[in-house]
Amino acid sequence: MKYFEDIRVGDRYALGSHIFTAGDIKSFASRFDPQPFHVDETAAERSHFGGLIASGWHTATIWMRLMVAYRRREMEAARARGEPVAEIGPALGFRDLKWPKPVYVGDTVDYASEVVETRRSASRPDLGLLSILSTGVNQDGDTVISFVSTTFVERRPQK
């Protein structure tokens, strides 16, 4: 990742996409969100969703996985150029998490994040706070998830 000072509001990260399979959906939901419409096709068809849908927490954790992979690619590219790499994390939390549409079996969700706020940490002068708006959009162009999360990011070491 870039240092805090080099991050600008409006910077955008294209994270890539994920196809949600039935196995995938049931594997996550059986562990963390075993509501019938997440784990049982027949029950899901009878529910108001009309078919098996992913847990909203599953849709969120896939964002995290793609973000970690994105950061790793950026880090490796920076190292290859001989540039220093800023530490990022941990996150403090998130707000305004919305699941406006369900994610059904076979949906492809494309994720992106955009910087919406940067500010210095009051408690840690060596760190900044980065807030990003993250979204997942399905193959029909419908947003299926959005949220704003805040994380620590390292400031450029003072000379």
Add this chain to the structure above:
Amino acid sequence: MPKHYWEDFKPGDVAVYGPRLVTREEIVAFAAEFDPQPMHLDEAAASATLLGGLAASGWHVSSLVMRMMADGFILDSSSMGGPGVEEMRWVAPLRPGTRIRLRATVMESRPSKSRPEMGLTKLRYEMLDDADTLIATMVATAMFGRRGMAAS
């Protein structure tokens, strides 16, 4: 018939769910699958980070809140899912071997304007350890079917 309908959640109601033991194995397994950052995978690497030692991914904490809600009341309710989460804060690291509880407080209750068979309930959740240390907080609105109404 489910035990809990929208009408059963009254503002001010408090319930505590759990306890649930969080193991090192599940912290590392979740991180390996969804959040493979060193602070969630490896003690030595984690001790060099702000977390000061191995701790669960924040999304694992959130997923555990969901599971404790599910086991606590959702699975025996007329749940119709949730439109989102107002706020979640990961207040303190969730360490391996911690026994967690979930305290849920009903904040608001209102019928749906567009769907007469449904009501909305806003709850605040607090994840606590055995010493009552606050690990995470969450405020979320859930949709429930109303008593005597067919949820279809």
